[in-house]
Amino acid sequence: MPGTAVVLVCALVFWIVENIRVDGFAYFCNISFIGLTNGAVYALVALGYTLVYGILELINFAHGDVFMMGGMFSATMILSVFGLHAHASAGSIVPAILASLAVAMVACGLLNATIERIAYRPLRGAPRLAPLITAIGMSFVLEDVAIAWKGPSYTAVPQVLPTGHVFSVAGVTYTWEKLIVVVITVPVLAGLVWLVQHTRQGKAMRATAQDRDAAAMMGIDVNRTISFTFVIAGALAGAGGLLYALYFGQIRYDTGFQLGLIAFTAAVLGGIGNLPGAVLGALAIGFIQAFNEGLTWHAPGSDWTQSIVFSILILILVFRPEGLLGERTPEGA
Amino acid sequence: MRRRRIAEAVARVRWAALARAGVSEERWDSWPRSVRRAVRATFWVAVGLVLVALFGVWKTSALAVAAVILLLVVPSWSGLRVGRLALGKWVAPAVVLGLAIAYPYFVGSLPQLPIFGPFPQVSTMVVMAIFTMMALGLNFVVGYAGLLDLGYVAFYAMGAYMAGWFASDQFASRRVNVGAVGLAEGWTGLHFSIWLVLAMAGVATAIIGVIIGLPTLRLRGDYLAIVTLGFGEIMPQVARNGDHFFGFNLTNGTGGITPIDGPGFGTWAHEHLHLPANYLTAGNLDSVFFWTALVLVLVTVFCSMRLRDSRLGRAWVAIREDEVAAAAMGVPLMRVKTWSYATGAFFGGVAGAYYASYRSGTFPDDFFFNISVFILCMVILGGMGNIWGVIFGACFLSYLDREGLANVGAWINGHFGTNLNVPLYEFGIYGVIIVVVMLFRPEGLIPSARQAAEFHEGVHDEPLYDVARGAGVTEQGAT
Numbered sequence: 001m002p003g004t005a006v007v008l009v010c011a012l013v014f015w016i017v018e019n020i021r022v023d024g025f026a027y028f029c030n031i032s033f034i035g036l037t038n039g040a041v042y043a044l045v046a047l048g049y050t051l052v053y054g055i056l057e058l059i060n061f062a063h064g065d066v067f068m069m070g071g072m073f074s075a076t077m078i079l080s081v082f083g084l085h086a087h088a089s090a091g092s093i094v095p096a097i098l099a100s101l102a103v104a105m106v107a108c109g110l111l112n113a114t115i116e117r118i119a120y121r122p123l124r125g126a127p128r129l130a131p132l133i134t135a136i137g138m139s140f141v142l143e144d145v146a147i148a149w150k151g152p153s154y155t156a157v158p159q160v161l162p163t164g165h166v167f168s169v170a171g172v173t174y175t176w177e178k179l180i181v182v183v184i185t186v187p188v189l190a191g192l193v194w195l196v197q198h199t200r201q202g203k204a205m206r207a208t209a210q211d212r213d214a215a216a217m218m219g220i221d222v223n224r225t226i227s228f229t230f231v232i233a234g235a236l237a238g239a240g241g242l243l244y245a246l247y248f249g250q251i252r253y254d255t256g257f258q259l260g261l262i263a264f265t266a267a268v269l270g271g272i273g274n275l276p277g278a279v280l281g282a283l284a285i286g287f288i289q290a291f292n293e294g295l296t297w298h299a300p301g302s303d304w305t306q307s308i309v310f311s312i313l314i315l316i317l318v319f320r321p322e323g324l325l326g327e328r329t330p331e332g333a
Numbered sequence: 334m335r336r337r338r339i340a341e342a343v344a345r346v347r348w349a350a351l352a353r354a355g356v357s358e359e360r361w362d363s364w365p366r367s368v369r370r371a372v373r374a375t376f377w378v379a380v381g382l383v384l385v386a387l388f389g390v391w392k393t394s395a396l397a398v399a400a401v402i403l404l405l406v407v408p409s410w411s412g413l414r415v416g417r418l419a420l421g422k423w424v425a426p427a428v429v430l431g432l433a434i435a436y437p438y439f440v441g442s443l444p445q446l447p448i449f450g451p452f453p454q455v456s457t458m459v460v461m462a463i464f465t466m467m468a469l470g471l472n473f474v475v476g477y478a479g480l481l482d483l484g485y486v487a488f489y490a491m492g493a494y495m496a497g498w499f500a501s502d503q504f505a506s507r508r509v510n511v512g513a514v515g516l517a518e519g520w521t522g523l524h525f526s527i528w529l530v531l532a533m534a535g536v537a538t539a540i541i542g543v544i545i546g547l548p549t550l551r552l553r554g555d556y557l558a559i560v561t562l563g564f565g566e567i568m569p570q571v572a573r574n575g576d577h578f579f580g581f582n583l584t585n586g587t588g589g590i591t592p593i594d595g596p597g598f599g600t601w602a603h604e605h606l607h608l609p610a611n612y613l614t615a616g617n618l619d620s621v622f623f624w625t626a627l628v629l630v631l632v633t634v635f636c637s638m639r640l641r642d643s644r645l646g647r648a649w650v651a652i653r654e655d656e657v658a659a660a661a662m663g664v665p666l667m668r669v670k671t672w673s674y675a676t677g678a679f680f681g682g683v684a685g686a687y688y689a690s691y692r693s694g695t696f697p698d699d700f701f702f703n704i705s706v707f708i709l710c711m712v713i714l715g716g717m718g719n720i721w722g723v724i725f726g727a728c729f730l731s732y733l734d735r736e737g738l739a740n741v742g743a744w745i746n747g748h749f750g751t752n753l754n755v756p757l758y759e760f761g762i763y764g765v766i767i768v769v770v771m772l773f774r775p776e777g778l779i780p781s782a783r784q785a786a787e788f789h790e791g792v793h794d795e796p797l798y799d800v801a802r803g804a805g806v807t808e809q810g811a812t
Binding site (some may be wrong): 119122132136140143147313314317 | 567678762788
């Protein structure tokens with residue numbers, strides 16, 4: 001199996017190098033920036049999958065739709081509450097975005113915890129597939145809530161973020177809206193790491209993930225910790241939803257389903273249950289998507305993005321279920 | 334627990350009512366069985382009459398339907414024996430089948446139901462039968478073997494495209510006719526008889542099932558679900574982008590493949606056996622398609638029952654209940670799982686091909702993830718692993734999909750002055766159904782006794798499906 005992996009990686013590197021030769025390095029850099037931005041959004045969602053999986057071993061199928069609801073909350077805040085429009089002044093944008101971010105994170109956190117309370121907690125002793133099936137059900141329910149709320153067509157969000165150049169050197173341009181996505185993502189991720197590694201609550205989360213019964217015996221309120229994890233995962237999805245709405249400028253009830261599957265793939269690629277792995281996997285998927293859609297030399301194009309992502313998912317699950325950074329566990333194989 | 338309390342309360346009420354009528358529990362027990370059965374049947378018929386009268390549909394046909402439903406509900410039929418033959422358990426299926434066969438003849442004279450409006454049209458019944466077949470196919474995988482398959486739509490798509498390739502003008506450079514009926518002048522492409530195509534689609538899809546299954550079936554339950562979902566998403570994308578497959582038009586892209594030939598028996602069978610020569614030109618097109626679909630469903634039901642009781646079926650149940658124990662008893666896990674996959678895929682493929690022939694086309698937009706969940710919802714609602722439950726779930730949900738929701742929506746809007754587009758929320762409704770069923774009645778509406786026991790008691794001290802976790806301590810009964 002390592003031989004195959006080496007061959008695949010070599011082929012990938014050759015393909016990228018050949019593309020750089022054909023299109024020029026500047027073009028390749030611009031495409032990479034797109035990949036980085038995509039990856040940042042995916043990372044926020046992928047972390048939610050990985051947090052929940054780490055603690056409950058449940059694929060929270062509704063997570064992508066929580067992310068979509070985050071985008072819907074943000075769109076409402078930006079459009080109706082603050083009434084922002086394209087080319088608004090920086091003085092009005094910054095507080096509006098921060099307030100929208102806070103609202104989206106809080107609302108999605110509560111939403112996610114409510115879903116856990118309604119649909120997953122009563123099934124904690126049930127067969128393992130039961131909560132997965134209810135998660136699928138909740139995903140459909142959320143999509144229809146969004147349809148009832150915003151209608152079945154795209155909700156457009158105005159181009160609020162500035163699109164000017166941060167720098168433009170020899171054809172390599174980096175624009176402000178891409179930078180802002182990363183600038184919002186990085187502190188959120190740093191906050192998450194701090195929370196999980198350095199707080200009492202984070203310690204409780206890690207203990208519960210490791211062994212729920214032992215954690216309960218040590219006096220940790222397991223149900224509360226699980227709820228808290230869902231709040232955090234939901235808040236990350238809310239932040240992702242805001243960034244998606246701002247950066248891509250449109251969102252629809254089924255956006256979350258597709259993006260959720262991509263983010264789940266990212267989490268699996270990095271090693272599900274592993275926080276740095278989720279970020280790494282998300283960046284990898286972001287780059288792969290950007291290369292596939294942007295590069296010109298023998299790139300399958302956006303028609304095939306989904307198939308490529310799912311093929312990666314299937315290959316990873318079949319050949320290396322523990323992911324890139326995960327450890328080999330008994331349940332991995 | 335709660336259910337047992339309700340049952341006890343109902344029993345108390347029943348004995349109290351009987352005591353008022355001068356029948357004590359001992360006296361009731363002393364009567365012969367036939368008398369008790371007659372009394373019970375009369376009671377249920379009376380209840381039915383009251384219900385029918387309350388809803389205000391007082392027509393002979395409505396009474397007939399009500400009587401039939403009540404006869405099915407009366408539990409004592411199951412014990413009926415003639416000589417040594419246990420005829421009782423066949424009464425209900427035979428009555429349902431008879432009604433279904435005669436359905437096209439009496440559908441016109443059926444009354445309107447309250448809320449749900451008219452009874453389904455024959456064309457809807459065709460779709461219901463086809464989805465029943467698919468749900469029974471998925472039941473092999475989800476119900477019997479306990480493997481969650483979220484990409485069943487891939488098999489449906491594969492079957493439909495098999496019909497598209499082998500019974501249409503898609504490959505215009507070839508000119509092959511193997512028993513196809515109703516070809517127009519100057520036809521091109523591959524035209525196989527639909528009966529042949531059904532078999533080919535089943536076999537091809539089963540092979541695809543094995544190919545998908547072999548690498549993935551080693552995975553644990555939820556990973557397997559995601560991988561099947563991945564295949565279910567890749568398949569329609571291949572169909573959508575397949576019009577320039579290395580320069581070759583395989584699937585005709587988003588336009589889909591249309592028209593597809595209809596089934597038929599040809600002129601000889603028409604003249605000698607009075608079978609329709611070509612379904613598409615038969616006067617009662619929907620009816621013949623419906624009867625044929627019924628035959629296919631019957632075959633599926635027969636295979637389901639025989640396989641369930643076979644060595645293979647018992648192996649499926651064994652791995653569903655406890656994979657490790659099954660393996661220890663010598664059940665070859667991979668082979669047994671792959672067989673369940675292949676069997677499920679076979680029926681999905683046949684149903685897909687037949688549906689494509691009925692609709693005379695196959696389009697990539699028919700094969701979304703939603704359909705997989707739709708079929709899964711049928712299996713869950715009816716009762717995983719129970720043939721009659723799955724049939725009920727499939728008929729009910731596909732009826733809702735085709736006509737029911739629109740009718741209910743019209744009723745709601747008419748009565749409450751709202752302006753809801755109920756069919757728009759179809760999948761949200763299915764989502765609610767899935768969640769509610771899993772929370773309150775995970776064994777489904779008509780469960781098999783065995784599944785119900787598994788869900789409520791568990792079969793060993795670890796959660797089901799959770800065999801790879803080793804000897805970890807797990808919560809039990811924490812609800």
